[in-house]
Amino acid sequence: MTATEGLARLQAQFAAAVLGEDGAGFARHLAGDAGAGLRGLAIYRNAILANRRRALRAAFPVVARLVGDGFFDEAALRYGEACPPGGADLNRYGATFPAFLAAYPHAAAMPWLADVARLEWAWHESLAAADAPGMDFAALSRVPEGDQPSLRLLLHPSVRLVRSAWPVLSIWEANQPDRDGTPEREDGADDVLAWREAQRVRLARLAPPEAAFVDAVARGLALEEAAGITDAWDFTPMLQRLAVHGMLCGFSTGDRVPA
Amino acid sequence: MTARFPPCAPDPRKAGIGLRTAHFEALARSRPALSFLEVHSENYFADGGPSLAWLERFRADHAVSLHGVGLSLGSADPIDREHLARLARLAGRIEPALVSEHLCWSSIGGEHLNELLPLPYSEEVLAHVCDRVSSVQERLGRKILVENVCAYVRYASSTIPEGEFVAEVARRTGCGVLLDVNNAWINSVNHGTDAMRFIDALDPSTVGEIHLAGGEVTAEGVIDTHGAPVFPEVWALFEKAVARLGAVPTLVEWDVGIPELAVLLAEAAKADAILASSIERAPRKAAA
Numbered sequence: 001m002t003a004t005e006g007l008a009r010l011q012a013q014f015a016a017a018v019l020g021e022d023g024a025g026f027a028r029h030l031a032g033d034a035g036a037g038l039r040g041l042a043i044y045r046n047a048i049l050a051n052r053r054r055a056l057r058a059a060f061p062v063v064a065r066l067v068g069d070g071f072f073d074e075a076a077l078r079y080g081e082a083c084p085p086g087g088a089d090l091n092r093y094g095a096t097f098p099a100f101l102a103a104y105p106h107a108a109a110m111p112w113l114a115d116v117a118r119l120e121w122a123w124h125e126s127l128a129a130a131d132a133p134g135m136d137f138a139a140l141s142r143v144p145e146g147d148q149p150s151l152r153l154l155l156h157p158s159v160r161l162v163r164s165a166w167p168v169l170s171i172w173e174a175n176q177p178d179r180d181g182t183p184e185r186e187d188g189a190d191d192v193l194a195w196r197e198a199q200r201v202r203l204a205r206l207a208p209p210e211a212a213f214v215d216a217v218a219r220g221l222a223l224e225e226a227a228g229i230t231d232a233w234d235f236t237p238m239l240q241r242l243a244v245h246g247m248l249c250g251f252s253t254g255d256r257v258p259a
Numbered sequence: 260m261t262a263r264f265p266p267c268a269p270d271p272r273k274a275g276i277g278l279r280t281a282h283f284e285a286l287a288r289s290r291p292a293l294s295f296l297e298v299h300s301e302n303y304f305a306d307g308g309p310s311l312a313w314l315e316r317f318r319a320d321h322a323v324s325l326h327g328v329g330l331s332l333g334s335a336d337p338i339d340r341e342h343l344a345r346l347a348r349l350a351g352r353i354e355p356a357l358v359s360e361h362l363c364w365s366s367i368g369g370e371h372l373n374e375l376l377p378l379p380y381s382e383e384v385l386a387h388v389c390d391r392v393s394s395v396q397e398r399l400g401r402k403i404l405v406e407n408v409c410a411y412v413r414y415a416s417s418t419i420p421e422g423e424f425v426a427e428v429a430r431r432t433g434c435g436v437l438l439d440v441n442n443a444w445i446n447s448v449n450h451g452t453d454a455m456r457f458i459d460a461l462d463p464s465t466v467g468e469i470h471l472a473g474g475e476v477t478a479e480g481v482i483d484t485h486g487a488p489v490f491p492e493v494w495a496l497f498e499k500a501v502a503r504l505g506a507v508p509t510l511v512e513w514d515v516g517i518p519e520l521a522v523l524l525a526e527a528a529k530a531d532a533i534l535a536s537s538i539e540r541a542p543r544k545a546a547a
Contacts, residue, residue, distance in 0.1 A: 003383030003384070003386065003387060004335050004387060005335075006383065007333075007335040007379075007383070007384060007387060008335035008336075008367065008368075010379065010414075010416075011334065011335055011364055011367040011376075012367050012368055014367075014376065015367050015368070015370065015372060018372070019372075028415070029414055029415055029416070030412050030413065030414060030415060031413040031414060031415045031417065032413055032450070036412075036480075037412055039411075039479045039480070040410075040411035040412035040479075041411075041412060042479070043411045043479060043480075043482060044372075044374055044376065044411060044412075047374050048372050048373060048374045051373045051374060052373065055373075084370045084371065085370070085371040085373055086369060086370070086371065087329075087339065087341075087342065087371060088301060088328070088329025088330070088331060088339065088342055088365060088366065088371050088373065089301045089304050089329060089342070089345075090301070090373055091301065091302065091304065091305070092304075093373075127305075127308050127309070128305035128306060128307070128308050128310070129305075129306055129307055129308060130306035130307040131306075131307035131308070132307075157306070157307070158307075158308070196308060199308065199309035199312060200309075
């Protein structure tokens with residue numbers, strides 16, 4: 001057994017003892033009296049679970065408020081068991097928490113909960129997304145008219161689209177710190193656009209054709225194809241809205257990928 | 260690549276504070292004289308956005324220390340190259356005066372426990388840790404500081420006293436030491452060891468930074484919470500440490516239940532006074 005193999009075994013056993021609450025089997029690796037060793041392992045277990053809970057709570061404050069502390073802490077614990085962090089950066093922990101909630105039996109009575117979580121994760125990702133230079137509108141205006149249908153637009157890295165069958169934006173808004181939790185709408189679908197502008201994440205509700213158009217642009221479709229997704233709908237106002245709020249940052253024509 | 264920021268070294272006669280989101284506005288307004296600002300490196304691993312923009316803004320006025328909590332230097336897993344690449348990218352962007360990590364492990368078998376877990380102090384582990392520190396220093400193209408951690412358990416397989424272990428990592432790799440006086444004190448209380456013996460084992464020329472923090476006294480022992488004022492006993496040990504080491508850039512850590520900026524600045528001012536008195540007694544020869 002090499003030195004690293006010995007260390008790997010010790011660390012794996014430590015992790016199992018701490019997370020599995022089976023400290024007794026690990027006690028033989030510890031110095032000092034057994035009681036002190038078990039108390040030490042319990043301190044680590046509490047700290048590890050608290051760190052994970054705190055990270056999820058920071059990323060999903062609306063979900064936490066909706067379900068209450070006891071429910072959230074239990075869900076965080078079960079999620080940590082099912083999907084432990086794969087990296088050291090806890091700011092990126094929780095990407096699969098919405099999917100976990102979608103399948104979580106105790107959340108079955110709240111079918112909109114997972115989509116609220118998806119919206120919160122989109123917000124979270126948008127805040128930390130890469131910066132990008134603004135669109136070169138002078139260059140864009142020089143694109144010959146004949147090439148315009150083949151224009152492909154590059155969206156800013158902070159742009160996210162969350163499409164839900166539930167009124168997730170109303171729920172999200174109603175559960176901000178200054179609101180009492182009563183949503184303005186309790187049914188109906190919400191398509192929500194998230195983006196970062198002046199270093200703040202903004203959210204806006206889109207009409208269905210607008211969402212379909214943004215989704216098509218995000219998938220890299222040419223303008224002509226993106227516009228064709230919804231019949232008899234003028235995409236120009238939506239395009240202007242994307243431009244005015246800094247959501248466009250590049251373009252290409254023909255078959256080239258935008259850069 | 261040309262430097263984007265003026266070179267900026269921490270002033271060993273003055274303490275620094277941790278940079279916290281809650282204090283961004285107040286700090287930018289009041290611009291207090293601080294030796295340096297320290298951040299948890301991982302909190303600035305974002306690709307872009309406001310956190311990095313703020314940090315760059317503060318870097319224009321202050322020396323910055325990047326303090327990592329996630330590199331898992333002592334893990335038996337391979338070093339997470341993506342994590343290290345993000346750290347290198349951040350260091351390239353911020354041009355920090357100090358880069359530090361913990362002498363601990365936090366991941367195994369690809370699972371991250373997100374906690375600073377203690378290592379057994381043996382010859383085998385020493386060799387392993389030294390390889391890793393060297394590899395990190397090579398990738399970053401700079402010296403790092405390694406910090407002694409708080410240990411709530413001790414291993415039967417430890418054969419080297421902690422102070423000697425830390426000193427030997429510095430001697431073999433050329434890295435510096437971030438002496439956490441609070442961790443040294445808590446370990447001495449919880450395990451009945453001598454904190455000053457730990458500090459005496461270090462080569463003063465390798466100690467590049469000192470940490471102070473508060474904790475909580477519980478039935479299970481003293482816990483390093485970073486959520487309270489520094490213990491009187493820790494201030495006393497800090498005085499003895501700087502009497503031996505000379506003035507070293509010092510940080511008061513406060514990571515949970517973060518108080519108003521004024522409270523942090525008052526803790527930093529206490530450290531300033533102790534650093535100043537140590538300089539009167541014995542000027543430090545050269546900053547590490």
